[in-house]
Amino acid sequence: MTRYQEVAALLRQRIEHGVYRVGDRLPSIRALCREHAISISTAQEAYRRLEDAMLVEARARSGYFVLPRQAPAQLPAVTRPAQRPLEVSQWDQVLELVGMNRDHGVLMLGRGIPDLDAATLKPLQRLLAGLYRHGDALSASYDSLIGSLKLRQQIVRLATTSGCLLHPDDVLITTGCQEALAIALRTLTSPGDVVAVDSPSFYGTMQILKANGLKAMEIPTDPRDGISLEALELALEQWPVRAIQVTPTCNNPLGYTMPEVKKRALVRLAQRFDVAIVEDDIYGDLSFVTPRPRTLKSYDDDGRVLLCSGFSKTLMPGLRVGWLAPGRYRDQALHMKYVSTGASATLPQLAVAEFAAKGHYERHVREMVHRYQRHRDILLGWVGQHFPQGTRVSYPQGGFLLWLELPEAIDCIRLNERLAEVGVRIAPGSLFSASGKYRHCLRLNYAAALTPETAVAVRQVGEVAEAMLREEAELVG
Amino acid sequence: MTRYQEVAALLRQRIEHGVYRVGDRLPSIRALCREHAISISTAQEAYRRLEDAMLVEARARSGYFVLPRQAPAQLPAVTRPAQRPLEVSQWDQVLELVGMNRDHGVLMLGRGIPDLDAATLKPLQRLLAGLYRHGDALSASYDSLIGSLKLRQQIVRLATTSGCLLHPDDVLITTGCQEALAIALRTLTSPGDVVAVDSPSFYGTMQILKANGLKAMEIPTDPRDGISLEALELALEQWPVRAIQVTPTCNNPLGYTMPEVKKRALVRLAQRFDVAIVEDDIYGDLSFVTPRPRTLKSYDDDGRVLLCSGFSKTLMPGLRVGWLAPGRYRDQALHMKYVSTGASATLPQLAVAEFAAKGHYERHVREMVHRYQRHRDILLGWVGQHFPQGTRVSYPQGGFLLWLELPEAIDCIRLNERLAEVGVRIAPGSLFSASGKYRHCLRLNYAAALTPETAVAVRQVGEVAEAMLREEAELVG
Structure with missing residues (x-):
């Protein structure tokens, strides 16, 4: 067993025996180095193992924290796509998502667009303006x-x-x-x-x-x-x-x-x-x-x-x-x-x-990571509150996209059509498959997910899904 | 015969009989309208016929002028490419032209780059700078x-x-x-x-x-x-x-x-x-x-x-x-x-x-057309002075590119290699063929062709070509 594996095993034991409890902050990298007389990279490697095992989570500028033994909601199932090569379809659905003219009345919950309002992005705008204003002929x-x-x-x-x-x-x-x-x-x-x-x-x-x-x-x-x-x-x-x-x-x-x-x-x-x-x-x-x-x-x-x-x-x-x-x-x-x-x-x-x-890039990315991690937790809370029983949801380790697996009866292309009536759009899961699988799944974006309007929109997605489920049950019944 | 054909035929007759001589300015569109009681579009159509026949030339903001019966130099021959579908090669040569890092010491006579120094382009730079500085998140x-x-x-x-x-x-x-x-x-x-x-x-x-x-x-x-x-x-x-x-x-x-x-x-x-x-x-x-x-x-x-x-x-x-x-x-x-x-x-x-x-676009393009037309005539003059006997040259009706057909013995890829030694590059003709034909041809750019350095560079192209021709003759002799 290498040194970092030993340290990782020790930490795991302590978590399992309740020395560190769910939500607790674990020793800092520096503290771990002193405690075990190891290098920074060994300490990092040890925590990396625990992260891979989903036992702990790093939070930007705060340290490592013990995760709940179960992820907050049940994760989506392991996917089972077709067992043979397939031609790709779904272009019409993709075009509906990416080809849309921007309409200020519509809340796009599904697209892969980052938060563009951060102050840490301003220097880039200044640089662009300066270059376009004074750029020489060559550029x-x-x-x-x-x-x-x-x-x-x-x-x-x-x-x-x-x-x-x-x-x-x-x-x-x-x-x-x-x-x-x-x-x-x-x-x-x-x-x-x-x-x-x-x-x-x-x-x-x-x-x-x-x-x-x-x-x-x-x-x-x-x-x-x-x-x-x-x-x-x-x-x-x-x-x-x-x-x-x-x-x-x-x-x-x-x-x-x-x-x-x-x-x-x-x-x-x-x-x-x-x-x-x-x-x-x-x-x-x-x-x-x-x-x-x-x-x-x-x-x-x-x-x-x-x-x-x-x-x-x-x-x-x-x-x-x-x-x-x-x-x-x-x-x-x-x-x-x-x-x-x-x-x-x-x-x-x-x-x-x-x-x-x-150095603006690292600073901006740090800021965004911090923001997105908070947004993820908030969105997960909203999903837990408003979505039908049996909804499974991903637990993103980065980025700003959430994947939801709804009860099988729900067709997310129809869900999206019904959401259009209230000015909300999601990304239906079938876009992410060659042949239109994952129809009961959808993708949400939490890059800018904190306004009251977004809260309302997410609740609407859950409520319309819930309603579709009820209608389905009545039809079957 | 339609009305514009009649007017065109009349003008053609007058040119052929020397009523209007080479270099003369022809009646303005407005004058032609009055003279023949025709509409502006009919007058334009008549001149268009004469342009197609290469009898007259429109000069921006000046009017129509009688062209010499022979173009200033002999035009390149009608091309005779292979009589069957071919796979395309020549990528290495193209990469040499377009893949080059910009090097301030080298005069690029061959690339399709416009003049970027015009004052009429400044409003575009201002617009770009303003948009990048103040653009909203959506843009x-x-x-x-x-x-x-x-x-x-x-x-x-x-x-x-x-x-x-x-x-x-x-x-x-x-x-x-x-x-x-x-x-x-x-x-x-x-x-x-x-x-x-x-x-x-x-x-x-x-x-x-x-x-x-x-x-x-x-x-x-x-x-x-x-x-x-x-x-x-x-x-x-x-x-x-x-x-x-x-x-x-x-x-x-x-x-x-x-x-x-x-x-x-x-x-x-x-x-x-x-x-x-x-x-x-x-x-x-x-x-x-x-x-x-x-x-x-x-x-x-x-x-x-x-x-x-x-x-x-x-x-x-x-x-x-x-x-x-x-x-x-x-x-x-x-x-x-x-x-x-x-x-x-x-x-x-x-x-x-x-x-x-x-309205900046039209204004800028008018300015550029005026400039390029002048540059064309100057470059044609330089080519006439410095290039080997037997050189044929295109007579561009627009744009900023000139095509030269040198005596067959000259290989323009080798010419380009020798020009590299004096910091000048042309576009060898073989780039413009699937299978490397037109090796004795080359393309020059006259977008920004008026500096003394450009004059020297064009002369060098002609002189190196001349030297290669002499060497070839000595080898054969």
Whole structure:
């Protein structure tokens, strides 16, 4: 047993024997170091183990706390998608969500939009304004295809916190993370190929599969720790899988973070079957665990992980600044980037680079993590109060998205239609499946979830669901 | 004979009989109206005929002038590309041009970058700065997928000058014209399909064909009036062509504008063979003819023309604001747009919309057209002075790109390598062909071609070419 495992085991024992009780604050990292004469990284590793086991939770700027033995509500069941590659449908439903003109009367509870009102974001606005006002002719022109060197240097610096040692030449700036995902998948596949995905899975990626004539092999996924490696292995044995696409950190929509041992095992499995991995890490920096969890990419020693990320969830979606670390597929990815949109806009890149170089990025993300963690707890409370009995709900480890599994009788596309009448919209679960599974599930956003209007809207979602359940029962009765 | 044909015939006679001599200014539109008791549009149509015949030339804010019977230098020959569909290569050469980090020591004579120093562009910078400084949370977020309504309304207004009657819902905002072209071609084709293209043809489009596994059927093209309809018809009969891709107005790289009768005939031909047309009009508003020539799209009565354009050549490339009018392919194009980059950045769209709504766009474009026309004549003079005997050169009707056909013995990739030693770069002709034809051709940019440094650089290109020709002769001798 290594040192950190020993310390973790000791802490676990103390929790189980009631030395530390639910909600108690555990010793600080520093205190743990003194107590056991261990290094900071060993103490962090010990707490990481306990987090993975869902025994403790890190709270930003406060320390580690003992979690209830049961998560506040029951977690959604392990998913059971189809056992074969499927063509992707659901575009009409996705278009309804993303194609909508912004209407000030409608409360969008379902979209993946961060809180944009934080004071810590102001320096970015100032930087953008200054650059657009005084930018020279060169920055109004095309940048080099790979993107601004200043920004790539900052990305390399930030990525070290996720365990990645990249070189600026390993990073390619894209027009949002969506373009990074599209380039990565197009680089790896040809029409007709099979891609293994966690399930439920981000609808934007599913629609990339559809647009490229790819088939989705949806793998059973555990809302606590992610894609089932056993089921994935079986799929790799049975089907000609060309790529694995997962969101292992602050998963969209389930909110879990895959434990590090499992991440390492996933990379090894991909190596064994010689398959590439497309890792979506767009919410990764919004992890409630500090320092943030490692990426799959950090375990990648032969360049098979294509890491996709960007600043749409941490800063502003409207900037459209994303990035791709394409590993050994750099040349093909660069070609795909060129034909897709040419070089990305220069000035937003320079503004983000400057924002990060001055330390504003870390400060803003800390603030957001703190805020989102509070919002999650508040939203969980509301859901507990207002939703039908039998509702299961995710327990997000980061980000700002909540996944709800309602009683099977409730069709969330119909729920959404009925909510439209009262000016509220959710994201129906079927968007997150190739073939429209998860119809009784839905996704909510708690990025800006604290106004009385939001409270009313969430209650309305619960009440309409409750009403639909009653009507269903009457029909059956 | 219609009224405008009669007036055109009369003017032609007077030119041929020397009533008006080379360089003379012809009667103004207003004078012509009074003289013949015709309407303004009839007078314009008459001059348009004479322009198509290359007998007269419109100069912005000055009127119509008699052209020399021979263009100043001999035009390049009608091109003779391969007579079969080809896979596209040349990526390495394109990457060298577009992937280069900007280096202040190097004079880029080859790239498609407009003049960004004009005072008429300042209001756009002010608008951008103001929006980024004070923009609300909504505009920092995702816009609707189709793009800002304000901008689409302005595009619809501007497109009327090219004879297009669009509705804002017919227009989809993209991340630069490159994304519009990529979406249009991906919407129409599957890997292995054949696309007919004018030749030489923009390398960005050729690389889209490559990235999507498409084959290019390069059609012979006349540097005076564009793609040969006879050769195109033959190709449509012989090969399973899925789409026709052309740049008929202010062509890149040849600079011609296809006469309107020929544009109409091209649309009819596409209808007869039931093929879609991808029209690249990115340089169209920079036509030296006022009002600007009509688009193919303006003759499209069954939605088969996908019109691609944007503001990278008229305003700033770094904005990455383009647009696509996808005709009957709107739904598929919207899906492709979503998976490619999601919604495009909002604030640049709002800034361009405001810039256009206030009349700044027309003012800026008028200024640029005036400037580019002068630059063209100056650059043509320099080329005449410094380039080897036998050099043929295009006579651009708009835009800011010149195409040179050097004596066959000169390899422009080698020429470019030798120019790198003196800090000058051109765009070698082989980029503009699927299979590396046009090796003895090159493209120059005259957007900002008036500094003494540029004069020296152009002379160097000519002198190095001359030297290569001598060396070649000595080797043979």
